[in-house]
Amino acid sequence: MHDGYAIETERLTRKFGEIVAVNSVSLRIKYGEIFGLLGPNGAGKTTLTHILCTILPPTSGTAKVVGHDVCKEPDEVRSSIGIVFQEPSLDSNLTGWENLDFHGRMYGMSSEERKARIEEVLSLVGLTNRANSLVKTYSGGMKRRLEIARGLMHRPKILFLDEPTLGLDAQTRRVVWEQIEKLNQTEKITIVLTTHYIEEADYLCDRVGIIDMGRIVALDTPQALKDKLEGDVVYLKVDNLKKFLQIFQRSGLVKGVKVTSDSLQLQVSNGSKTIPKIIETVRRKGGQVHEVSLKRPSLEDVFINFTGKAIREEGPDAASRFRMPGHWRR
Numbered sequence: 662m663h664d665g666y667a668i669e670t671e672r673l674t675r676k677f678g679e680i681v682a683v684n685s686v687s688l689r690i691k692y693g694e695i696f697g698l699l700g701p702n703g704a705g706k707t708t709l710t711h712i713l714c715t716i717l718p719p720t721s722g723t724a725k726v727v728g729h730d731v732c733k734e735p736d737e738v739r740s741s742i743g744i745v746f747q748e749p750s751l752d753s754n755l756t757g758w759e760n761l762d763f764h765g766r767m768y769g770m771s772s773e774e775r776k777a778r779i780e781e782v783l784s785l786v787g788l789t790n791r792a793n794s795l796v797k798t799y800s801g802g803m804k805r806r807l808e809i810a811r812g813l814m815h816r817p818k819i820l821f822l823d824e825p826t827l828g829l830d831a832q833t834r835r836v837v838w839e840q841i842e843k844l845n846q847t848e849k850i851t852i853v854l855t856t857h858y859i860e861e862a863d864y865l866c867d868r869v870g871i872i873d874m875g876r877i878v879a880l881d882t883p884q885a886l887k888d889k890l891e892g893d894v895v896y897l898k899v900d901n902l903k904k905f906l907q908i909f910q911r912s913g914l915v916k917g918v919k920v921t922s923d924s925l926q927l928q929v930s931n932g933s934k935t936i937p938k939i940i941e942t943v944r945r946k947g948g949q950v951h952e953v954s955l956k957r958p959s960l961e962d963v964f965i966n967f968t969g970k971a972i973r974e975e976g977p978d979a980a981s982r983f984r985m986p987g988h989w990r991r
C-alpha cells in the first residue's frame with residue numbers, strides 16, 4: 662500500500678518563448694495505474710513527461726513523482742523511475758544481456774543482483790532465449806521489448822514509456838501491449854505512457870488524459886470517456902438525401918442529422934431502438950432504405966468531441982517535432 666499518488670501535479674506549466682507547451686496541468690495518477698496521455702503531434706505529451714522525469718524544469722507550478730518534488734529532489738525522482746524513449750538507445754554491438762548488465766552497473770547494482778534481475782526482466786518481456794544475441798540481430802519489436810526490460814532493471818516504481826509502439830506493425834504492437842500489461846500486473850508498477858494511437862490507449866490504459874494544446878481536456882477511463890458522448894450514430898443510405906434530411910430534422914426522432922457524401926448521419930440516443938422507427942419513417946414518406954448501419958462512440962469520437970479535430974491530423978508543428986537527447990538535462 663502507498664500513501665498519496667504516484668504522480669501529482671498542480672498547475673504545471675512549461676513555456677518555450679511564446680509557445681505554452683504545457684498549460685496549467687493539474688493531474689493525479691494513482692499507484693499501479695496504466696495511465697495514458699493521448700494527443701496529436703505537438704500537444705505537449707513529451708514536454709509534460711520530460712518535466713516529470715526531471716529532464717526539463719517547469720516554468721511554473723509543481724510536480725511530485727513518488728512523493729518527491731521534481732525541482733527540489735530530482736535524484737530521488739530519478740532513482741524511482743524508469744524511462745523508455747522513442748529513440749532507440751541500445752548498443753547494437755552488445756548482446757541483450759550485456760545491454761542490461763551495463764544499465765545495472767550504472768545504477769550501482771551488485772553482480773549477483775544484476776544477474777538475478779536480468780533473468781527476471783528478460784523473462785518478463787519474453788527475450789530469455791535471445792539474451793546472448795547481438796542487439797543488431799533483433800527485430801524492431803524485440804528491441805523495444807529489450808528497452809522496456811532495461812527500464813525495469815533498477816526496479817523503478819514508475820515506468821515512463823514514450824510512444825512504446827511507434828513504428829511497429831499491428832501484430833508486434835499487440836505483443837508489446839501484452840508485455841506491458843503483464844509487467845504492470847507482475848511488477849505492480851505504475852505505467853505512464855504517451856501515445857497518439859487511439860487503440861493503444863483504449864486497450865491498455867486504466868485511465869486516459871486527452872491532451873490538446875498543452876491542456877488536459879478530458880480525463881477518465883476509456884469506457885467512461887465514451888459514455889460521456891451520449892448516443893449512437895446511425896448511417897442511412899436512402900434516395901433523395903435532401904428530402905429525408907428535412908424530414909428527419911423535423912421528426913423529433915433524432916438529436917441531430919447531417920448529410921455525408923452518400924448517406925444521412927443521424928445522431929440518436931439509442932441506436933438499436935431507434936433504427937426500426939427510422940426505417941418506418943422512410944417507408945411512410947415513400948422512400949426506400951438501401952443500407953443502414955450503427956456506430957457506437959469510439960475513443961476517436963471522444964477525441965474529436967473534446968478537441969474539434971481528428972487525432973491523426975498532423976498540426977503545423979509536425980515537421981518541427983521536438984526531441985530530447987536520451988540524457989538528463991536541466
Ligand code: ATP
Nearest residue numbers: 677680682701702703704705706707708978982983
Ligand atoms: P509528438 O506527438 O510530436 O511527440 P508532443 O505531444 O509530445 O508531440 P511536445 O513535443 O511536448 O508535443 O511539444 C509541445 C509544443 O511545444 C509544440 O508546439 C512544440 O513545437 C513545442 N516545443 C517543444 N519543445 C520545444 C523547444 N525546445 N523549443 C521550442 N518549442 C518547443
